[in-house]
Amino acid sequence: MAVVRDLRVLLRLGGFRRLLAVRLLSQGADGVYQVALAAYVVFSPEKQTSAAAIASAMAVLLLPYSLVGPFAGVLLDRWRRRQVFLYGNLLRALLACATAALIVAQVPDWLFYASALCVTAVNRFVLAGLSAALPRVVDDERLVMANSLSPTAGTLAATAGGGLAFLVRLLAADSDAAVVLLGAALYLGAALASLRLGREQLGPDRALVRPSLSTALSGTARDLAAAVRHLAAPARREAAWALGTMTLMRFCYGALLVLVLMLCRYALSATPEAGLALLGLALGVSGAGFFVAAVVTPWAAGRFGAVRWIALCAAAAAVLELALGLPFATVPLLVAAFVLGLTTQGAKIATDTIVQSSVDDGFRGRVFSLYDVLFNLAFVGAAGLAALLLPPDGRSSVLVVTVACVYGAVAVTMARFERW
Secondary structure, three states: OOOHHHHHHOOHHHHHHHHOOOOHHHHHHHHHHHHHHHHHHHHHHOOOOOOHHHHHHHHHHHHHHHHHHHHHHHHHHHOOOOHHHHHHHHHHHHHHHHHHHHHHHHHHHHHHHHHHHHHHHHHHHHHHHHHHHHHHHHHHHHHHHHHHHHHHHHHHHHHHHHHHHHHHHHOOOOHHHHHHHHHHHHHHHHHHHHHHOOOHHHHHOOOOOOOOHHHHHHHHHHHHHHHHHHHHHHHHHHHHHHHHHHHHHHHHHHHHHHHHHHHHHHOOOOOHHHHHHHHHHHHHHHHHHHHHHOOOHHHHHHHHHHHHHHHHHHHHHHHHHHHHHOOOOOHHHHHHHHHHHHHHHHHHHHHHHHHHHHHHHHHHHHHHHHHHHHHHHHHHHHHHHHHHHHHHHOOOOOHHHHHHHHHHHHHHHHHHHHHO
């Protein structure tokens, strides 16, 4: 296979191997920590979970990506990246241990969320640093290959970490603190793995002249505003509409995820352990939908056009989400998870393609930063709406119908846009 051959070529590079080890351990720990957070908030037998608690957990996981993310690069251009990996992962290991202690002590929820928020905020710097450091360990000829394979390997590591956390949580009752400590151990492993890289090996170059920190931070804010103005131009109308559409579809997916969490916890499972197992199955099925979307979308977007493919994905989600969601039963729920994974990821791939081809190269990075902010804020906003609409057991016809209407509006709007 070409992927295996490409990976074998990259692994001959010692610097790439060491950086990849840091990524795998770090993102594997992220997967463990995220599942531990969800399990503690949603599936602890002693806690009466609410949709508001789930919304708070999602905010903890995603807001750092939206609020800290655009500014992370400014600081990474001033700090040695190897030291970011070392001290960042050591700090996360320490904070994760503190989180485990807070779980055992059964402290007020706000203190637990504050600790978890610190862990995920540091994560933004580590992930950005991993991408920024890649050109320092791979030559220009292999950089595209490395940019394709390295993040994919990290995602697989996060998925494997999440699976390991599910396994530990299911095998050992009341083990939320133990799962968090497993994440802390992996963070520590990532910190130790970074020591195999040279202190100055990953940059940044000290000889480069940079503006002051305050100038750089204010410049980042101006860059995001410039990205908005660039998208507002008539020539980029297609990209602006695609971004707006994807933001709404991400909003729908986030609201339905909260509904699924509540259904798995209360309506469809007799025990928290059974609910956690059902959630793991639903997420796995949704992940299969993501994979199918990656295979199908290049053909579908070529056959129908990227805008029409987005409209088709939204239309399919509107019809099938309504038909499969209203029974509030296990098998339709799993089918819906697959459909929504396929349609959401299919629309995202098409949106990425539209943005990459429509936006000027000088603005592309800034537009994708804006995209990242909108993507995560929509998810958090959806969780907040779900917290208002969902009853204790998660059975909310109002939410299912509302989401179907949003999907339908997206489908109609994008179909009309294609004819303009």
